[in-house]
Amino acid sequence: xxxxxxxxxxxxxxxxxxxxxxxxxxxxxxxxxxxxxxxxxxxxxxxxxxxxxxxxxxxxxxxxxxxxxxxxxxxxxxxxxxxxxxxxxxxxxxxxxxxxxxxxxxxxxxxxxxxxxxxxxxxxxxxxxxxxxxxxxxxxxxxxxxxxxxxx
Numbered sequence: 001x002x003x004x005x006x007x008x009x010x011x012x013x014x015x016x017x018x019x020x021x022x023x024x025x026x027x028x029x030x031x032x033x034x035x036x037x038x039x040x041x042x043x044x045x046x047x048x049x050x051x052x053x054x055x056x057x058x059x060x061x062x063x064x065x066x067x068x069x070x071x072x073x074x075x076x077x078x079x080x081x082x083x084x085x086x087x088x089x090x091x092x093x094x095x096x097x098x099x100x101x102x103x104x105x106x107x108x109x110x111x112x113x114x115x116x117x118x119x120x121x122x123x124x125x126x127x128x129x130x131x132x133x134x135x136x137x138x139x140x141x142x143x144x145x146x147x148x149x150x151x152x
Contacts, residue, residue, distance in 0.1 A: 011030065012026075014026060015027075036048070042074050042078040043078070044077070044078055044081040044082075047082065049078070049122070049149070050079070050082035052120070052147055053084050053122075054084060057084055058084060058086075058087070059079060059084055059086050059121075059122050060087045060089065060113045060115055060121045060122065061087070061122040061123075062089045062091065062122070062125075062129065062133045062136075063075075063089070063090050063091070063124040063125055063129070064091065064125030064126060064128075064129040065092045067124055067125050067126075067129075067151045070151075071124075071151075072088070072090075075124070087113055089105075089106065091106070091129065091132075093125070093129050093132055098131065098132055102132050103132055103135060103136050107136050107139065110140050115140070115141075115144065117140075117141040117142065117144055118144075118145070119144070120144065120146045120147050121133070121137065121147070122146070123137075123146050123147065123148045123149070124148075124149045124150075125150070126150060126151055130150075133146065134146065
């Protein structure tokens with residue numbers, strides 16, 4: 001399977017239109033992300049996830065509590081194998097728990113961990129977990145990137 005080179009597009013120039021009573025500004029914001037498919041993300045022989053945290057030597061993981069019960073030991077063994085300290089924030093997030101308190105709990109965990117703006121937390125879980133954790137990342141220090149791993 002071959003892949004095509006990425007197409008570079010030139011963004012439109014910002015414009016300013018004025019009248020006697022108003023003005024209008026048009027601009028754009030570049031959005032960029034990478035999506036990688038990785039089988040066996042927490043298999044000890046697979047360094048892909050570990051490589052994302054190796055330089056800092058630590059990882060903060062926000063994880064759905066049910067996923068943590070099923071895979072928590074495997075995930076901890078993975079990070080131990082790679083010599084990376086793992087801090088876990090396990091949450092029960094139901095549709096009714098998508099609240100400001102849950103968001104605050106995640107942001108508090110970021111602050112207690114000393115997460116800096118460019119350090120991506122690891123978010124493991126389904127849509128509700130990634131909804132709330134993603135919003136926490138977007139809110140924390142003007143936007144913190146995150147790594148998302150859905151349950152299998």
